[in-house]
Amino acid sequence: MPTPALELKNITKRFGHKVVANKNVSLTLNHGEVLAILGENGCGKTTLMNMVAGIYYPDDGRIFINGHEAVIRSPRDAFEHGIGMIHQHFKLVDIFTAAENVVLGVHAGKKDNLKDVNSRVSEIAAKYGFSIDPKKKIYDMSVSEKQTVEIIKVLYRGADILILDEPTAVLTLQEIKRLFEILRRMAADGKSIIIITHKLNEVMEVSDRVTVMRKGENVGVVNTAETSEAELTNMMVGRQISLNIKRSEPVDPKPRIIVEHLDYTNPEGVKILKDVSFTARGGEMLGIAGIAGSGQREMLECIAGLIRPQTGTITFINPKENKPVTFFHKKISQVRRLAAQGKFHYPDGTRVSLKGMSRKSVRKLVRDEQILFDENEIMPLRDKTPLEIRELGVKLSFVPEDRLGMGLVGSIGIADNMMLRSYRKGRGVFVNRSKPKKLGQTLIKKLGIITPSIRTPVRRLSGGNVQKVLVGREISSSPKVLMAAYPVRGLDINSSYLIYNLLDEQKCTGTAVIFVGEDLDVLMGLCDRIMVINSGRITGTVDARTADKETLGYLMTKTQGDKADGSN
Amino acid sequence: MEATKDRVKEPLMWITKRDGMNPVFIWLIRVLAFVCGMLACGLIAFALIEQLRDEPSRITEFYKCFIDGVVKNDDMKWTFAKDVAILLCISVALTPAFRMRFWNTGAEGQTLVGVLAAVGVNFYLGEPYARSHVADARLLAPMLVAALLAGALWALIPALFKAKWNTNETLFTLMMNYVAIHLVSFCLAEWVPNGSNTISINDDMPTLFNGLAAVAKKNHKYSNYLTIILTVLAVTVLIYIYIKYTKHGYELNVVGESLRTAQYVGIKVKKVIIRTMLLSGMLCGLAGFLIGGVLDCTVNTESVGGQGFTGIMVAWLASFNPLIMILTSAIITFLNHGASQISTAFDISGALPNVMIGVVLFFVIGSEFFINYKLNFRKHAREVRA
Numbered sequence: 001m002p003t004p005a006l007e008l009k010n011i012t013k014r015f016g017h018k019v020v021a022n023k024n025v026s027l028t029l030n031h032g033e034v035l036a037i038l039g040e041n042g043c044g045k046t047t048l049m050n051m052v053a054g055i056y057y058p059d060d061g062r063i064f065i066n067g068h069e070a071v072i073r074s075p076r077d078a079f080e081h082g083i084g085m086i087h088q089h090f091k092l093v094d095i096f097t098a099a100e101n102v103v104l105g106v107h108a109g110k111k112d113n114l115k116d117v118n119s120r121v122s123e124i125a126a127k128y129g130f131s132i133d134p135k136k137k138i139y140d141m142s143v144s145e146k147q148t149v150e151i152i153k154v155l156y157r158g159a160d161i162l163i164l165d166e167p168t169a170v171l172t173l174q175e176i177k178r179l180f181e182i183l184r185r186m187a188a189d190g191k192s193i194i195i196i197t198h199k200l201n202e203v204m205e206v207s208d209r210v211t212v213m214r215k216g217e218n219v220g221v222v223n224t225a226e227t228s229e230a231e232l233t234n235m236m237v238g239r240q241i242s243l244n245i246k247r248s249e250p251v252d253p254k255p256r257i258i259v260e261h262l263d264y265t266n267p268e269g270v271k272i273l274k275d276v277s278f279t280a281r282g283g284e285m286l287g288i289a290g291i292a293g294s295g296q297r298e299m300l301e302c303i304a305g306l307i308r309p310q311t312g313t314i315t316f317i318n319p320k321e322n323k324p325v326t327f328f329h330k331k332i333s334q335v336r337r338l339a340a341q342g343k344f345h346y347p348d349g350t351r352v353s354l355k356g357m358s359r360k361s362v363r364k365l366v367r368d369e370q371i372l373f374d375e376n377e378i379m380p381l382r383d384k385t386p387l388e389i390r391e392l393g394v395k396l397s398f399v400p401e402d403r404l405g406m407g408l409v410g411s412i413g414i415a416d417n418m419m420l421r422s423y424r425k426g427r428g429v430f431v432n433r434s435k436p437k438k439l440g441q442t443l444i445k446k447l448g449i450i451t452p453s454i455r456t457p458v459r460r461l462s463g464g465n466v467q468k469v470l471v472g473r474e475i476s477s478s479p480k481v482l483m484a485a486y487p488v489r490g491l492d493i494n495s496s497y498l499i500y501n502l503l504d505e506q507k508c509t510g511t512a513v514i515f516v517g518e519d520l521d522v523l524m525g526l527c528d529r530i531m532v533i534n535s536g537r538i539t540g541t542v543d544a545r546t547a548d549k550e551t552l553g554y555l556m557t558k559t560q561g562d563k564a565d566g567s568n
Numbered sequence: 569m570e571a572t573k574d575r576v577k578e579p580l581m582w583i584t585k586r587d588g589m590n591p592v593f594i595w596l597i598r599v600l601a602f603v604c605g606m607l608a609c610g611l612i613a614f615a616l617i618e619q620l621r622d623e624p625s626r627i628t629e630f631y632k633c634f635i636d637g638v639v640k641n642d643d644m645k646w647t648f649a650k651d652v653a654i655l656l657c658i659s660v661a662l663t664p665a666f667r668m669r670f671w672n673t674g675a676e677g678q679t680l681v682g683v684l685a686a687v688g689v690n691f692y693l694g695e696p697y698a699r700s701h702v703a704d705a706r707l708l709a710p711m712l713v714a715a716l717l718a719g720a721l722w723a724l725i726p727a728l729f730k731a732k733w734n735t736n737e738t739l740f741t742l743m744m745n746y747v748a749i750h751l752v753s754f755c756l757a758e759w760v761p762n763g764s765n766t767i768s769i770n771d772d773m774p775t776l777f778n779g780l781a782a783v784a785k786k787n788h789k790y791s792n793y794l795t796i797i798l799t800v801l802a803v804t805v806l807i808y809i810y811i812k813y814t815k816h817g818y819e820l821n822v823v824g825e826s827l828r829t830a831q832y833v834g835i836k837v838k839k840v841i842i843r844t845m846l847l848s849g850m851l852c853g854l855a856g857f858l859i860g861g862v863l864d865c866t867v868n869t870e871s872v873g874g875q876g877f878t879g880i881m882v883a884w885l886a887s888f889n890p891l892i893m894i895l896t897s898a899i900i901t902f903l904n905h906g907a908s909q910i911s912t913a914f915d916i917s918g919a920l921p922n923v924m925i926g927v928v929l930f931f932v933i934g935s936e937f938f939i940n941y942k943l944n945f946r947k948h949a950r951e952v953r954a
Contacts, residue, residue, distance in 0.1 A: 015585070057582050059944075306831055387834030398832070406828040412821070420822065420833045429814045 003067040004028045005192040006052065006083075006161055011061035013047055021047040023216045024061070029161065034183055034193045036207035036224070038200070039236060044216040045196045046088070049163045053085035054078035065161075084154025085163040090146050092138045098149045099134040102156045117156075124155050128185050129178075144175040151182075162186070163194045168202055180206045198236075200229045212236055245500045245525040248508050251283030253528075255317050256512035257303065257481055262312035264298050264536075272298045273309065274536045280481065282319055285503065285513040287527030287544060289520060289552055295536035296516045297401055300483045304398045305386040314381040316394045319480055319510065332359050334391070335366055344371045397479035399471055401486050401516075403463075407470045410459030414440040414451060417458055418473055443472035447498065464495035471499055475506060482506050483514040488522070500526055520549050532556055586942045597935050602899075605931030606631070609924040617914050633913050637905030642790075648905055650793040650863075653800040654855060656897040658872075658879035660800070660807050660890050661851030664844045665723075667811060667888050669824040670730065674741030676876025677748030678722040678849045680869075682856015684752050685718035686711040687867040691759055711861045712854075719853020720846045722748065727845030731838035745876070749869045756868065796858045801894075803851065808890040820844050852876070885932065903928055 006029040013022040021044045029035050037045045050056045052063065054075040063070050065081045072078050078085070092101050099117045121134040130148050138146060147167060154162060164183075168176045183193055183206055197203060203210055207224045212235040220235050257280045264273035272295045280286045288296055301307045303314055315324050336354050338344060344352035352371045354362055365371045381389055389396060400406040408417050418436035426432050440454050447468040451461055458466055471487060484503060488496040504526070507513045517523045523530050527544040532555035539555040613630055614620050620627060638648045658675050665672040672678075689711045726740040811817040823830045823840050830837050860867055882900055886892035907921025 059584075304832075385834060386832065387836075390834065400832065402828070405826055406832050409822055409825045409829055411825055416818075419818070420829070423815055423818050429816065431813060431815050431818050 002031065004064075005031045005066060006194075007064040007067075008048070008052070009062045009064070011048065011051060011058045011063070013044075013051060013056060013058050021216055022051075022058075025213070025216070025218045027211055027218060028221075029192050029194060031192055032187050032190045033208040034187050034195060034206055036203040036210045037194060037196045037213060038203050038210050038232060039198060039213035043213045045213055046165055047216075048213070049085060049165060049194065049196060052078065052083055052161075053163060054083075055085075079154075079157050079159070082158060082160040083163070084157060084159030084161070086147065086150045086154065086165065086167060088165045088169065090150055092146060092149060094139045095137065097135050097137055098132055098141075098145075098152070101138060101149055102134075102153045106157065120156065121152055124152050128155075128182050128189070130182060144171055144179075147171070147179075160190070161192045161194070163196070165196045166198075167195060168197065168199065176202070200232055203232065204229060245497070245522065246504050247285075247526055247528075248504055250281070250285075250528050251508055251510055253281035253284040254319075255279045256282040256319065258313075258315045258317070259299075259303065260313045260315075262299070262302060262309045262314070264295075264302055264307065264309040266298070266307075272536050273302070276312070276533075276536070276538055278531055278538060278541065280512040280514050282317075282480070282512045283507060283510045284529065285507050285515055285527045287523040287530040288514065288516040288533060289523050289530050290533040290556055294533045294556075296533055297485060298536075299533070300398065300400075300485055300514070300516065303381070303481075303483065304396065305381065305384050305389045308383060312382065316381055316392075316396075316481070318393075332362050335362055339371075346371055395477060395480040397474035397477060397482045399467075399474050399482075399484040399487050401489070403466050403470050404459060407474075408458050408466065411457050413453070413455035414444065414449070414458060414469055415454045417469060418443075418476075421473065421477060439473075439476055443469065443476070447472050447502075464491045467491055467495065467499065471502055475502060478509070479506070479511055481512045481514070483516075485516040486518060487515070489518070496522075520552055523552075524549075581943050581945045584942050584944060586940065589939060594939050597938055598932065601931045601935030602928065605928035606634075608927050608931065612924060612927060613910075616920060617916060619914055629913065630910065633909035634902065634906030637907075637909040638902060640909075644905075646790050646793050648901060649797050651905070652894075652898050652901045653793075653797045654858060654863075655875050655879060655882060655901055656804060656893055657800045657855040657858060658852060658875050659882040659886070659893045659897055660804050661848055661855060662879055662883045663807055663848075663888050663890055663893070664811065664817075664820060665848040666883055667817075667824050668820040668841065668844050670727075670841060670845065670848075671738040672723065672726075672741050672845070672848055673738055673880065674722065674726065674744045674876070675852050675879050676872050676874065677741075677745035678719045678852035679856045679859070679872045679876050680745075680748045680752060680867075681718040681722045682715035682853035683860030683867045683871045684748075684755060684856070685714040685853070686857045686860035687865060688755065689714045690861070690865060708861060712857050715857035715861065716850045716853040719851070719856055720849040723845040723849025723852065724842065727842045730845075731841045752867060752869050752871075792862050796862055799854075799858065803854065804890045804894065807851070811890070816840075816843070881929070899932075900925075 006027075008025060008027040011022055011025045012020070014020050025044070025048055027037075027048075037049070039045050047056065051058045052072065054072045054077050057073060063072060065083070070077075070081050072081065072083070075085075093104065096104065099114060099121050102121055103114075103117050118134040121132065124130070125132045125148075130152065132145065132148050132152065136145070138149065141149070151162070151164075167179060171179065180202075183195070187193055187208075195202075195206065204224060209221060209223050210227065210232060211221045212219050212232060214236060222231070222235075259279070260277045262273050262276040263271070265271050276295075276299060278286075288299075290296055298307060302309045317324055335344070339352050339354045342351055344354075346352060347370070352365075354365075357365075381392075381394065384392070398407075404410040409420065415433060415437040418439045419431065419433065422436065423431050437454065443449060444451065444454065449461070449465050449468045449472075451458075451465060458469055461469070467487060471484070474482065474484075482503070484499075487499050487503070491499065500522070503513050503515060507528075515523070515527055517526075524544050524547055529541055530544045530547055530552065531541040532539045532552060534556055540551075542551060542555075610627060610630065613627070614624070617630075620630065637644065639645055658679055661678075662672055662675050690707055693707055693710065722744055723741075726735070726737050726744060729735040729740060730737045811821070819830075819835050819840050822833070822835060823837055827837060830840070856872075859871055878900060879897075882893055882897045885896040885899075903925045907925055908918070910916070910924075911918050911921050
């Protein structure tokens with residue numbers, strides 16, 4: 001048996017006391033092969049490879065390179081052992097050219113003439129079939145070009161073992177195809193390649209062997225030729241998962257939020273949303289598909305009142321009366337203010353003046369509908385702050401993409417996070433913590449949130465538990481509109497299904513659910529309608545029950561003058 | 569495969585983050601660090617003080633100075649408690665701002681304008697004889713109001729700029745200190761044309777609160793001290809409650825933790841910044857009133873004496889918990905007093921004791937590293953077997 005290029009023996013890595021990212025992982029990489037490391041998000045794939053690349057140091061276990069034990073304390077050590085890693089987030093200097101980035105950090109002793117570097121880079125590119133201009137600046141490059149620079153960078157340093165962390169996440173289908181061809185060519189040239197991924201089809205397409213990881217452990221190695229997607233899925237999740245997401249029939253779908261002609265240009269002057277119009281209906285789940293960064297986040301934030309669109313209207317339909325929100329809340333001060341502006345009238349049409357009336361009598365007038373808010377005075381939600389939207393009586397919940405940076409406060413416990421939305425309730429200057437605490441306890445029980453205590457800072461909880469806290473809180477206020485952006489990102493299968501079910505339950509209670517997702521299978525299995533956003537434009541809305549991936553893919557990627565690009 | 573004889577080198581040590589250490593251990597580490605710091609001071613003293621090298625037995629005297637600094641006599645005890653109170657007041661004043669992650673480095677200036685305002689009211693409105701002597705009891709209320717307003721104004725200016733244009737508050741508040749210092753110089757030049765640059769010191773303060781005088785053994789001076797101590801303790805508790813249990817306190821914590829979260833839940837961030845800084849400045853103004861109105865009714869550029877900066881450290885050491893600040897401000901004052909005792913006892917320059925304070929703090933602050941991180945050491949080099 002030939003000596004393997006890389007061998008890991010019983011590697012263990014812990015973070016803090018509780019988190020064991022890798023547990024006794026052993027792994028073998030042969031010369032000239034493409035090995036895929038397959039596993040769900042958060043199963044320890046990247047951590048393991050980071051130890052090979054010198055980013056982390058293992059707590060236990062040994063690493064052998066070409067049969068010799070190696071100690072890798074830094075990325076430089078890794079390079080000296082011929083290991084190069086291409087990280088998910090590129091580490092390039094924007095204002096340098098491709099060639100300058102390639103030589104950056106190479107040992108000072110052997111200073112390279114930039115001209116030689118340029119030709120070397122071109123040489124490497126030609127050898128494996130990259131297309132790259134060595135003199136091009138990074139900021140002028142597309143994501144795929146940047147990735148090429150990263151790969152050439154490690155090849156230039158003579159790496160024989162290449163590790164690619166989720167290399168396809170940012171690429172288009174065509175670019176993926178080309179990358180795979182290059183990987184095959186490099187393997188044929190004798191390089192050993194590890195590709196980290198959670199996408200089955202890619203594993204089947206490019207790899208020779210597959211190592212499957214689950215919860216920080218290596219659960220098995222198979223030859224790609226002798227396995228199937230079904231077998232790999234089983235290994236990945238540990239048991240047969242039913243691919244059926246519960247999808248109830250829509251409940252009395254009537255328009256709930258009407259968005260018309262929304263345009264949004266961000267502070268940097270980039271047009272993010274272009275003439276977005278759609279209707280979300282109560283009792284129905286509207287899926288939003290699109291390449292990451294096509295304007296999904298901004299669209300939701302416009303509706304939630306966090307950012308202000310330049311043009312367009314957002315109207316909320318009051319489910320009780322089934323007409324646009326005009327005015328149906330009970331704040332007396334606001335009634336007085338609007339009445340002073342002449343926006344109330346008696347049934348006979350005369351204007352209302354509330355001067356000199358007591359709170360009690362004003363409340364009675366409103367309650368008994370003796371005075372009416374002008375029909376044509378629709379209260380649009382555009383230009384309203386989140387607080388004003390709430391004061392209008394619009395029950396809108398929002399599960400943002402950035403859970404700890406926006407939805408929750410990381411340094412405080414579950415109980416205190418529960419009252420983020422509701423702390424203003426009640427008179428007086430003191431916050432009332434008893435209700436939030438009860439709500440927190442209920443959620444912990446109901447959603448199976450794993451936490452040492454209700455006071456443990458939520459930052460310390462795992463991603464899935466953090467998300468349960470957030471979704472749980474947003475649902476607890478029995479919203480009429482529930483918006484969720486990538487609510488299952490980074491979650492394991494079980495937590496994901498729990499979230500799907502919670503969203504479906506909300507739909508059944510008549511809530512309009514807007515679900516921004518990235519996995520088309522999930523969108524097709526969970527939603528009622530799927531709307532596709534492409535570079536800030538709505539390119540189509542399809543029935544999720546009859547939709548097919550090709551149509552959606554086409555809607556997501558078809559160009560309309562300006563190019564779809566998920567890069568930054 | 570052949571066996572190699574190379575000894576494989578693990579790194580000598582590496583660092584990992586730790587989480588959720590037992591609080592008992594945390595305090596044990598801190599106490600240990602403090603003791604180590606004190607011991608290191610002893611070593612430095614040996615190295616630098618000649619008398620000690622000549623008579624090593626005097627080392628006990630060296631350490632006794634620290635104790636003396638606090639409990640030598642009644643005067644020492646009262647002064648110690650008063651100094652703790654003033655420092656505590658400034659630290660507590662900083663707390664709401666720091667909790668909001670608004671790095672207010674301007675406590676020195678905010679306190680100083682408080683002193684200036686209090687003394688200024690007395691100067692312009694007081695009886696002619698009082699102009700340069702004592703605080704008129706009837707003027708105490710206007711003096712207090714003036715000091716609070718002045719402190720609030722000094723904090724409001726950077727807060728407005730932060731809220732409106734997101735200027736850097738650290739630099740802004742820091743620069744405001746110098747404006748305050750020069751403002752004091754200017755006023756002194758106006759008020760005291762003889763150029764002594766100080767309104768004359770008053771030794772004979774009237775009893776402000778007669779009832780307290782009885783408690784403080786009928787000593788007039790101590791009754792003022794007692795006023796200060798009780799006021800500051802009350803403020804400390806109130807601010808603790810404000811931060812922990814009120815809606816305002818909750819809001820400023822959220823703003824400090826994440827602006828985006830604050831916006832997401834509809835907190836008016838600008839309003840919170842301005843409100844919190846007004847409070848912070850007002851409390852600095854209160855400290856200024858205690859210094860300028862209750863303590864000695866005098867003002868000069870050194871009236872606050874750097875306590876505005878020391879207060880930052882006190883607040884930080886207490887991780888912005890007002891109740892723990894009682895302890896941390898006591899420790900800092902303890903070191904200060906001990907150091908000045910040493911400087912008299914051994915007849916050395918005042919700079920050396922400051923070095924010692926620095927050394928102790930270095931140990932105490934450095935110990936936080938061991939609370940947050942764990943050092944792993946190489947167990948032993950292993951023989952490689954293939």
